[in-house]
Amino acid sequence: MIEFIDGCREITDEAGLREMLREMTKALGFNQYALLHHVDLARPPAHAITLMGYEDGWMEQILQNRYFQDDPILTASHRRLTGFSWREVPNIIRLNRRHRRILHQARAHGLRDGFTVPVPPLAGEYRGTCSFASDRPVEITSDLIGSAQLIATFCFEVARRITNQDAVSAPRMPQLTQRQLDCIVLVGTGKTSWEIGKIIGLSEDTIDDHLSNAMRKCDVSRRIQLVVRALFEGQASYWDMLRMS
Known part of the structure; x- marks a missing residue:
């Protein structure tokens, strides 16, 4: 061998x-x-x-x-x-x-x-x-x-x-903050901004800001796209979502 x-x-x-x-x-x-x-x-x-x-x-x-x-x-x-x-x-x-x-x-x-x-x-x-x-x-x-x-x-x-020799330079998902990832995981469980705010202890507007900033970083326009990107790139996991659901 x-x-x-x-x-x-x-x-x-x-x-x-x-x-x-x-x-x-x-x-x-x-x-x-x-x-x-x-x-x-x-x-x-x-x-x-x-x-x-x-x-x-x-x-x-x-x-x-x-x-x-x-x-x-x-x-x-x-x-x-x-x-x-x-x-x-x-x-x-x-x-x-x-x-x-x-x-x-x-x-x-x-x-x-x-x-x-x-x-x-x-x-x-x-x-x-x-x-x-x-x-x-x-x-x-x-x-x-x-x-x-x-x-x-x-x-x-x-x-x-x-x-993957010619894919090394392909654009990757930007590194997100822990707070942004927390919000994304909770979106993945079906929670609204209001519900996420109650869980995390922040206002609904602040949650919207975290998610909007994350979507802007990742160049996506919908929250579900953000969840998919985070799962696909390994920054979030299904286990995280099961644990928070």
């Missing part, structure tokens, strides 16, 4: 990362891979990671039928923090008819068994996964689980570096 980690540091482009993924997929005992953000694969947003090493026929099915919208493997990954075997999926989520159809059709394209590692999103990032698939059963050992987790983490970090 030391050679793998050193190799990741030297990768500078997508071709190099794909080659590394092919090698490590084979080393784990699988023959197909998918390293991706959970986005619309038919029209992926800029800088989204979508490295797919699946058969062309299956990729056509994914895009044509929009299977990425409710793929059971991706759905199951939303409920796990660590890697899981595809055989565990029925115990993680309740499979519906479309889920079963997707899994059945995938087997015809060599996706009979697999292992998926969820990749927690950074602030302002989409959910992600790294999946390894095989056309035959693969024994999921402790060594495989640890290795797959390590490979997924490092390869995803390389993909982030490569896809």
Whole structure:
């Protein structure tokens, strides 16, 4: 694994990362891979990671039928923090008819068994996964689980570096004051300026001023846009809002 980690540091482009993924997929005992953000694969947003090493026929099915919208493997990954075997999926989520159809059709394209590692999103990032698939059963050992987790983490970090090389200078949300963030969190729970003022101990006009100044900083015109920006950039969290609701 030391050679793998050193190799990741030297990768500078997508071709190099794909080659590394092919090698490590084979080393784990699988023959197909998918390293991706959970986005619309038919029209992926800029800088989204979508490295797919699946058969062309299956990729056509994914895009044509929009299977990425409710793929059971991706759905199951939303409920796990660590890697899981595809055989565990029925115990993680309740499979519906479309889920079963997707899994059945995938087997015809060599996706009979697999292992998926969820990749927690950074602030302002989409959910992600790294999946390894095989056309035959693969024994999921402790060594495989640890290795797959390590490979997924490092390869995803390389993909982030490569896809965001030209986005480093993109404008970020200005740093807001703690009082402004307190107001934004309470707006996110559905509170009015009057209610926020009662909670914080300030006048309604002062609350309006805090929110107006924050919207001006962030170049948005509506409070809901301010809440979304704060969540997207990681300056506020859903936990903050649940705690204050």
